[in-house]
Amino acid sequence: VSISPEITSKKVCRDIINQLVKMYRESQLDNRIPAYDGRKSLFTAGPLPFTSKVFVVVLTDDNRGSSSDSDRKKREREFKVTIKFASKTDLYNLTQFLRRMQLDCPYETIQALDVALRATPSENYIVAGRSFFSLSLGQPGPLGGGTEYYRGFYQSIRPTQIGLTLNIDVSSRAFYEPILVTDFVSKHFKLNFSRPLSDQDRVKIKKALRGVKVKLSHSGKIRSCKVTGVSREPLRDLTFMLEDNVTRKKVIDYFYEKYNIVLKHPVLPALQAGSDSRPMFFPMEVCQI
Known part of the structure; x- marks a missing residue:
C-alpha cells in the first residue's frame, strides 16, 4: 500500500484505509474487509479482483461548527491510495514449521496473522508500540504533575514448541490528563500566572509540551494541532501579520474582536503550532490536552 501525499501518522493512514473500504468495499474489493498495519502492508482473506489499482479517497477532518462551502473545502483532503499485489501468504509452510517438518520459520505468514489479530483493537483502543490502552480496560490512576496512567494490554503472536x-x-x-494547558502548567510546574515567565520556565514548558496534540474549541469548531514550541513573548506583547501583509495584530485583540474572548492570562506565552517560518499561535487557556 502506498498513500500520496505521504502520511506519517498511523492513525491517519488507518482512517484513510477505513474510508477506502467504506467507499469501495462492494464495488472494487469483492466485499472483503482488509487487515491493515498502518504502514505498507494490507492483507485480505482471499484474493482481490485486481493486481494493482489506484483509489481516490476524500478524508474529512473532524472540524465542526461551520457549514460554509469554504470551511468544508478546508476540512476535506484528497489522497491517492495504490494497492498492489505483493505475495500470497501460505499457511501450509507455517503448519509444516509447527510440525517440525520445516526448518525455516515463515515470518511473513506470522506477520500477516499478527496484523489480522491487531486490526480490531487498533481501531478501538489507543495504540502505543505493541500495546493497547483504553479507559474501558480500567480506571486511570494519578501520577501527579498533570499525568495519569492508563491500563492496557500487550499482544503478540509467536511460534513456540x-x-x-x-x-x-x-x-x-x-498519559497527559485531558485538561486545559493552563491547568497542566499549573499542576506540573506550580508557576505564578501573575507575572511573565522566566526563560528557564518557558523552556521547561516547551520541552514538556512539544509534540503533544491539543484540542482547540474557541471558534466553535473542534480542531486539533500538534504543539511545536512556545512563543518567546507573553500574549500581551505577541502580534502576528494579517493577510494584507502590512498590518500587525495583537493576539489578545484578535481573540476579543474575532471570538469575543477576554484572555485571562496575558502574561503567559502562547503555544506555537506549524513551522517556524509560518507559525500559528494559540493561548494556553483555549487549548486542551
Missing part, C-alpha cells in the same frame, strides 16, 4: 501462541500481558502507560 507447543504451537502458535498468542502472548497477552497487562500493561500500563503514562
Whole structure:
C-alpha cells in the first residue's frame, strides 16, 4: 500500500484505509474487509479482483461548527491510495514449521496473522508500540504533575514448541490528563500566572509540551494541532501579520474582536503550532490536552 501525499501518522493512514473500504468495499474489493498495519502492508482473506489499482479517497477532518462551502473545502483532503499485489501468504509452510517438518520459520505468514489479530483493537483502543490502552480496560490512576496512567494490554503472536501462541500481558502507560494547558502548567510546574515567565520556565514548558496534540474549541469548531514550541513573548506583547501583509495584530485583540474572548492570562506565552517560518499561535487557556 502506498498513500500520496505521504502520511506519517498511523492513525491517519488507518482512517484513510477505513474510508477506502467504506467507499469501495462492494464495488472494487469483492466485499472483503482488509487487515491493515498502518504502514505498507494490507492483507485480505482471499484474493482481490485486481493486481494493482489506484483509489481516490476524500478524508474529512473532524472540524465542526461551520457549514460554509469554504470551511468544508478546508476540512476535506484528497489522497491517492495504490494497492498492489505483493505475495500470497501460505499457511501450509507455517503448519509444516509447527510440525517440525520445516526448518525455516515463515515470518511473513506470522506477520500477516499478527496484523489480522491487531486490526480490531487498533481501531478501538489507543495504540502505543505493541500495546493497547483504553479507559474501558480500567480506571486511570494519578501520577501527579498533570499525568495519569492508563491500563492496557500487550499482544503478540509467536511460534513456540507447543504451537502458535498468542502472548497477552497487562500493561500500563503514562498519559497527559485531558485538561486545559493552563491547568497542566499549573499542576506540573506550580508557576505564578501573575507575572511573565522566566526563560528557564518557558523552556521547561516547551520541552514538556512539544509534540503533544491539543484540542482547540474557541471558534466553535473542534480542531486539533500538534504543539511545536512556545512563543518567546507573553500574549500581551505577541502580534502576528494579517493577510494584507502590512498590518500587525495583537493576539489578545484578535481573540476579543474575532471570538469575543477576554484572555485571562496575558502574561503567559502562547503555544506555537506549524513551522517556524509560518507559525500559528494559540493561548494556553483555549487549548486542551
